[in-house]
Structure formats: structure tokens, C-alpha cells
Amino acid sequence: MSAPATALRQGTAQDAERFALVGQATFLESYAGLLPVEDILAHGQRQHAARAYAAWLDDPAWRCWLIEATTGGAPVGFMTVGPSDLPLADHDPADLEIKRLYLLHRFQGLGLGRAMLEQAYAFARERARPRILLGVYSRNEAALSFYAKMGFTQVGDRRFRVGAHEYYDYVLGRAP
Numbered sequence: 001m002s003a004p005a006t007a008l009r010q011g012t013a014q015d016a017e018r019f020a021l022v023g024q025a026t027f028l029e030s031y032a033g034l035l036p037v038e039d040i041l042a043h044g045q046r047q048h049a050a051r052a053y054a055a056w057l058d059d060p061a062w063r064c065w066l067i068e069a070t071t072g073g074a075p076v077g078f079m080t081v082g083p084s085d086l087p088l089a090d091h092d093p094a095d096l097e098i099k100r101l102y103l104l105h106r107f108q109g110l111g112l113g114r115a116m117l118e119q120a121y122a123f124a125r126e127r128a129r130p131r132i133l134l135g136v137y138s139r140n141e142a143a144l145s146f147y148a149k150m151g152f153t154q155v156g157d158r159r160f161r162v163g164a165h166e167y168y169d170y171v172l173g174r175a176p
């Protein structure tokens with residue numbers, strides 16, 4: 001079945017429930033079969049709570065985007081961008097970080113990931129930020145291939161806690 005038409009827009013303070021919904025759905029879809037369900041549940045309840053997204057949506061240092069199905073308006077993908085707290089040796093408080101970038105499986109491979117990244121580059125240029133960073137699970141081969149194609153290179157690494165376990169992530173970056 002081909003994917004329904006979608007539209008990309010900036011999130012507002014009224015969208016926290018939509019981000020929480022698509023955040024949990026895409027996290028489950030991405031990591032079912034890779035991570036234990038207890039970790040997925042704990043991560044969803046804490047990191048994808050509507051109140052967590054509400055805080056980002058209210059903060060002028062952050063910008064968030066939604067991709068929604070044109071028919072019905074259900075969210076199918078999202079990206080959140082804000083100040084970076086990644087543990088880099090050359091940490092620069094001016095760096096921006098893509099905290100989350102996820103699409104439901106049916107909406108992947110259609111150019112929507114690239115379209116969201118272009119919003120992140122434009123936001124970084126608007127704020128005169130030198131670098132866009134992100135952390136990605138070291139075993140997420142598809143995302144690593146995507147980011148390599150989009151011009152990101154490895155600039156560091158980190159341990160990332162999901163539920164009760166820590167995972168090894170690469171930190172990638174590029175100029176906007």
C-alpha cells in the first residue's frame with residue numbers, strides 16, 4: 001500500500017499530545033526486537049510523555065516539527081532540535097542537537113527525513129549555530145547510512161540510557 005499524502009509543519013504548544021503519540025509509536029516500531037520491552041515502556045513513559053514535549057514546545061531555544069497525514073491529520077513523523085548536551089571533548093554551547101528524528105515505517109524512504117533535516121539546517125543558520133549534532137545507536141545501520149548520505153560524520157560517542165540499560169551511541173555532526 002502506498003503511503004498517504006503528508007504535510008510538514010512546525011509544532012506549537014498545543015501539539016504535545018501529538019508528539020507524545022508519534023514519539024512512542026516510532027520508538028516502539030524502531031526498537032521492538034532490539035531492546036527489552038521493559039526498557040521500551042520505561043523510556044516511553046519518561047522520555048515521550050506529553051509534558052516532556054510540552055516543555056520543549058514552550059522553550060524558545062527549541063524548535064519541533066511534525067509530519068502529518070493530510071487526511072485526518074494523524075502524526076506520522078517528527079523532529080525536535082535544541083541546545084546540545086552531548087559529551088564532546090570540543091563541546092561548544094552554540095551547537096544545536098537533533099534530539100529526535102523519527103518516521104513511522106510506512107513513511108520512510110520518501111524524502112521526509114531529508115525534508116526535516118533541511119528545516120534543522122535552516123533553524124541553525126537562522127540562529128548562527130556552527131554545528132548540528134545528534135546521537136545515534138551504533139547498531140542502527142539504516143539511520144547511520146542515512147546520516148552518512150546527508151553529510152554527517154562521526155565526532156564522538158556516548159553511553160545512552162534506555163530504561164535499565166545503557167547503549168553505545170555514535171555522535172555525528174555537520175555544519176548547517
Ligand SMILES: CC(C)(COP(=O)(O)OP(=O)(O)OC[C@H]1O[C@@H](n2cnc3c(N)ncnc32)[C@H](O)[C@@H]1OP(=O)(O)O)[C@@H](O)C(=O)NCCC(=O)NCCS
Pocket residue numbers: 030101102103104107108109110111112113114115135136137140141142143145146149150
Ligand atoms: C532515518 C530516517 C529519519 C530517514 O528518513 P527517510 O525519510 O527514510 O529518508 P529519506 O527518504 O529522506 O532519504 C534521504 C536520502 O538518504 C538515503 N537513505 C535513507 N535511508 C537509507 C538507508 N537505510 N541506507 C542508505 N541510504 C538511505 C535515501 O536513499 C535518500 O538518498 P537520495 O535522496 O539520494 O535518494 C527514517 O528512515 C526513520 O525514521 N527511521 C527510523 C527511526 C530512526 O532510526 N531514526 C533515527 C534515530 S537517530
